[in-house]
Amino acid sequence: MIALALVVGTVFVLTLGWKIRQFVTSPHDAPLRAVTLCLASAAASFGLALPPAAKAIRSVGGSGAPRLVQNAFAFAMVFWLMCFYLYSATDPQRGRIRARRETLPLGLTLLGTSLATIAAAGHDTGGSYDSVDMRVSALATFYLLADLYLVYALTAALLWTCRYARASPRPLSVGLWLMASALSGIAAASAIRAALTVIRWHGGAVAPAVTKFSGHIIAVAIPLFLIGAGYPAALTRLSVMRLRRQRRSMYHRLHPLWSLLHEAYPQHALHQNRARPWGLLRRPRAVDRHYYRRAIECRDGLVRISPYLGQAEETVTDLSESSADLLADQLCAALEAQAEGGEAPYGAVAVAVPQAQGLDADVRQLVMLSDALLRRTSHPAQQDQQDQQDQHKEHHRSRRG
Structure with a gap:
């Protein structure tokens, strides 16, 4: 009692x-x-x-x-x-x-x-x-x-x-x-x-x-x-905590795309929070603010680079698992073309447009593209590591022979 x-x-x-x-x-x-x-x-x-x-x-x-x-x-x-x-x-x-x-x-x-x-x-x-x-x-x-x-x-x-x-x-x-x-x-x-x-x-x-x-x-x-x-x-x-946990994950998954576009367009960065990096994990209300800011910066960068994407034979709009890798290749090529000083003959085009409305639906498209960029950067490293292992095995066989 x-x-x-x-x-x-x-x-x-x-x-x-x-x-x-x-x-x-x-x-x-x-x-x-x-x-x-x-x-x-x-x-x-x-x-x-x-x-x-x-x-x-x-x-x-x-x-x-x-x-x-x-x-x-x-x-x-x-x-x-x-x-x-x-x-x-x-x-x-x-x-x-x-x-x-x-x-x-x-x-x-x-x-x-x-x-x-x-x-x-x-x-x-x-x-x-x-x-x-x-x-x-x-x-x-x-x-x-x-x-x-x-x-x-x-x-x-x-x-x-x-x-x-x-x-x-x-x-x-x-x-x-x-x-x-x-x-x-x-x-x-x-x-x-x-x-x-x-x-x-x-x-x-x-x-x-x-x-x-x-x-x-x-x-x-x-x-x-x-x-x-x-x-x-x-x-x-509990629902709010679950949503913020998902947004925290999305925030981190957007980093490959955000870092690539931020390097190309640093002037698009919104007001930066002076808190420490781990402040995002310690302050739940900051999750939404960081999430919105990163999504907006990614979308602004894609709008800025979209005229160079329009030079591709087939510009990807709504993403799928297969088209995300294609758009990642086009994005990297477009950034290289812009860095070389080439002019874009086309105007802005829609890129990775979601079928549903809302910020979360837009972020899911951006996350798919960001994941594709991560795969694109990790595959060459894996291939180089595999080539080194093959050369080592071949050298070992030649010594035994």
């Missing part, structure tokens, strides 16, 4: 820090503000339930103060969760009006639980829900008001979550359905506890297993809610 609490607390802190960072950049985003306050309230309610925090609150406000403060933040959590849907589903003005209306049941619940805590001061031992004496009307009123408000707010949030889940694509819908399952579990546990409170209030006996069962539902539902809330964001982050 302690390990689970630490895991849940860590996830709360990380998720809350991520949302606070987003909220700082967009302070006027009402739905984002509601989510941030919801997570902050949840983290506070969870943290204040820990023994050290509860002991500190008890020393200041009495035996019932920790329960009141913890539940107050739990009420705030579900209130801001409702507000998130209200802000998201309607226009800002209407969302603010409906959110203000929801402050009425929240305020009445806080007032009622506060008065019940004060009234039960002489009979409250500060025990948990399992051990508290529900025959004390003030304590029974406290738990009944708290559970009824949670059932009301969680049910409203559950209906909004299901509506959004049915209309959302994956992976957002998966996360929303997980959140809906968690909300339904917590609402059901709160309804069970409200019924058990009434039974115990009237002197009825309740099996301990039933009370523990409702507590186990909440213990499972809270981590499930966190997983559902973080699932779409985590999947999106």
